[in-house]
Amino acid sequence: AEKIKQRLAPYPVLVKPVIHSTNQFLLEQIAQLEKGQLCLAEYQYAGRGRRGRDWLSPFTGQIILSAYWTFPPHISLNGLSLVIGIAIAETLQAFGAQRIGLKWPNDVLLQGRKLAGVLVEIANRKNGLLNLIIGIGINLALPKQANINQPWAELREILPHFDRDEIIIALVQRLYHYLDLFEQKGMAFFHSRWTEWDAFLNQPVSLISENSSQHGIERGIDSEGYLLLETEQGLVRFNGGEVSLRRA
Numbered sequence: 001a002e003k004i005k006q007r008l009a010p011y012p013v014l015v016k017p018v019i020h021s022t023n024q025f026l027l028e029q030i031a032q033l034e035k036g037q038l039c040l041a042e043y044q045y046a047g048r049g050r051r052g053r054d055w056l057s058p059f060t061g062q063i064i065l066s067a068y069w070t071f072p073p074h075i076s077l078n079g080l081s082l083v084i085g086i087a088i089a090e091t092l093q094a095f096g097a098q099r100i101g102l103k104w105p106n107d108v109l110l111q112g113r114k115l116a117g118v119l120v121e122i123a124n125r126k127n128g129l130l131n132l133i134i135g136i137g138i139n140l141a142l143p144k145q146a147n148i149n150q151p152w153a154e155l156r157e158i159l160p161h162f163d164r165d166e167i168i169i170a171l172v173q174r175l176y177h178y179l180d181l182f183e184q185k186g187m188a189f190f191h192s193r194w195t196e197w198d199a200f201l202n203q204p205v206s207l208i209s210e211n212s213s214q215h216g217i218e219r220g221i222d223s224e225g226y227l228l229l230e231t232e233q234g235l236v237r238f239n240g241g242e243v244s245l246r247r248a
């Protein structure tokens, strides 16, 4: 933990052995936080996932990380989670991970199974800024019978030896750099890079929402980060908050 704190200075780092949820913890402290505040945990007993789901980390063997970030109020947050996905994928690739891809909007997949997830929570708009908590969970090495109700993957499948602290340091450095670039240049800057990571490009997929689903061919994203689906009615665009994507 000391190494992480030194290398990520001046950003403040809190390391919690056991916590309900690193996202929830930072949300509770938000009034006192500085931009770039990190919270890391070994064990999370009430981890949150996207769309109201749980995120199970009932054991060490994950990266469990939340970061506090702010943007000026005029920034469109559409595409933000895609940029976070790129930062995770590129960091893992820099450590030698191969065969990983991104599932829109921001799951990191290893051969179709989930390796990492991202949950961005918007806290409030005080100080005239957008206040966000960015939560990242990455499976490194889980127990054999991990009781996770979707196909999951872990980093050790592709990297038998890795240094978790070094991955965390590299991930945060890359993430913060990309968040600055996103603020300055927008989603368009990351468009082609995201497309290269897209695990479903030109493949048949279903987009599932609460009460309907649409089928079509995935045609990547537009310059703002909306997903493009080629359907019988033509090209339809989707926002990440509305739908989840499945292989058809």
Ligand code: BTN
Residues within 6 Å of the ligand: 020, 021, 022, 023, 024, 046, 047, 048, 049, 050, 051, 053, 055, 063, 064, 065, 066, 107, 116, 117, 118, 119, 134, 135, 136, 137
């Ligand atoms: C998802 O794919 O559904 C998103 C999962 C996000 C999990 C991370 S782990 C660190 C942070 N704290 C939480 O409670 N959730 C996020």
